[in-house]
Amino acid sequence: MKLYIYDHCPFCVRARMIFGLRGLAAEEIVLANDDEATPVGMIGAKQVPILQKPDGSYMGESLDIVRYVDGLAGKGRLKEEIRPQVQAWLDKTGSYINKLVQPRMVQIGLPEFAAQSAVDYFVHKKEADIGSFTGNLAKTGEYLHTLHTDLAGLERQVAGRHHLNGAGLGMEDIHVFPLLRNLTVVRGLVLPPELRAYADNMAAAAGVPLYTDRAV
Numbered sequence: 044m045k046l047y048i049y050d051h052c053p054f055c056v057r058a059r060m061i062f063g064l065r066g067l068a069a070e071e072i073v074l075a076n077d078d079e080a081t082p083v084g085m086i087g088a089k090q091v092p093i094l095q096k097p098d099g100s101y102m103g104e105s106l107d108i109v110r111y112v113d114g115l116a117g118k119g120r121l122k123e124e125i126r127p128q129v130q131a132w133l134d135k136t137g138s139y140i141n142k143l144v145q146p147r148m149v150q151i152g153l154p155e156f157a158a159q160s161a162v163d164y165f166v167h168k169k170e171a172d173i174g175s176f177t178g179n180l181a182k183t184g185e186y187l188h189t190l191h192t193d194l195a196g197l198e199r200q201v202a203g204r205h206h207l208n209g210a211g212l213g214m215e216d217i218h219v220f221p222l223l224r225n226l227t228v229v230r231g232l233v234l235p236p237e238l239r240a241y242a243d244n245m246a247a248a249a250g251v252p253l254y255t256d257r258a259v
Contacts, residue, residue, distance in 0.1 A: 044067075044068075044069045044070070044094060044095060044096060044097060045069065045070045045071075045072055045094070045095040046058055046059065046062070046069040046070070046071050046072070046092055046093070046094055046095075046108075047072050047073075047074055047081070047082065047085070047091055047092060047093040047094075047095070048071055048072070048073055048074070048091050048092050049073065049074065049076060049091055049153075049155040050073060050153045050154060050155060051144075051148040051153055051155065051225065052091055052092070053221035053222055053224075053225055054091070054092060054105040054221070055091055055092040055105070056220070056221035056224060056225075056251055057092075057105040057106065057108075057109055057217050057218075057221055058092040058094065058105050058108045058109060058112070059071065059092075059249065059250070059251050060109075060216070060217060060220065060221070060245075060249040060251060061108070061109045061112045061113055061116075061121075061217070062112060062250075063248065063249035063250035063251065064212060064248055064249050065112065065113060065115075065116035065118055066116070066118075067112060067115065067116055069094075073154040073155055074091060074155060075155055075157070075158060075161045076155040076156060076161040076162075076164055076165045077158070077160050077161040077163075077164035077165075078161075085101040085103075086101050086102075086103040088103065090103060091103075092105055092108055094108045094111070094112075096111075106214075106217070109121070109217055119211075121212050121213050121214055121216075121217065122208065122210065122211055122212070122213030122214065122215075123213070123214050124208075124213065124214070124215075125213075125214055125215050125218065126200065126208070126215065128196075128199075128200050129197070129200050129207070129215050129218075129219065132193060132196060132197045132200070132219075133218055133219070133222075135193060136190065136193050136222065139186055139189065139190075140190075140222060140225070140226065141169070141172070141173050142173050142174070142179040142182070142186060143179070143183065143186045143187070143190070143226065143229050144225045144226065144228060144229065145165075145169045145173060145176070145179075146176035146177075146179050146180050147180075147228045147229060147258075147259050148165075148225075148228065149162045149165060149166065149176075150259050151228065151254065151257040151259060152257075183229070183231065184231075187229070187231055187232065190226070190232070191233060194234060194235055194238060195235055197219070197238060198235040198236075198237050198238050201237040201238060201241055203241075204237065204240045204241050204244050205241075205244050205245075205248070207219055207220075207241065216245060220241075220242065220245045220246075220249070220251075223238065223241075223242045224242065224246065224251060224253055224254070225254070227242070227253040227254040227255045227258060228254040228257065228258055228259065229258060229259075230258040230259055231258075232258070
């Protein structure tokens with residue numbers, strides 16, 4: 044199987060996670076961020092991740108891929124429940140996480156941004172959603188203050204350092220880890236101890252490294 048991704052994309056991390064966590068192999072192919080023709084030719088839309096299945100057909104939508112691969116693995120199924128407190132955290136932080144993360148992703152040498160045209164494409168698209176990258180970078184301290192309070196709240200929901208719910212792999216992990224992983228690109232981020240241990244353990248188990256050593 045082949046998995047078409049961007050390294051920075053949290054939805055792609057979901058798909059990458061399930062392969063690593065279930066011990067299945069996939070060839071990861073990183074698309075240039077300004078390559079519209081390839082994904083549109085596969086699934087009719089400029090979005091990733093895209094899975095090329097063994098029969099050669101293509102599948103989009105990260106959670107569809109997660110559930111499909113989880114079924115192939117034959118190792119039990121992910122727990123679907125997302126606790127209300129965790130969903131509330133996802134909803135709240137979703138309003139500002141990109142303002143911290145996206146302006147930094149074009150600065151750390153990711154393969155999808157190898158060409159300046161890909162950087163320009165990304166900046167143009169994302170600034171339309173979150174505002175000026177420069178302006179958001181200037182507000183890092185403000186965003187981090189809010190985030191650290193929210194992370195303390197999430198830490199109270201950590202029931203286990205290997206699975207967020209403490210009972211086994213679940214959709215909570217698939218939703219939360221990609222955001223924690225991307226936040227490690229922010230210099231000055233301080234993950235509470237239980238969340239840090241969880242992020243480190245999940246990164247190792249899933250085979251998706253954190254950005255800590257490249258934080259800006």
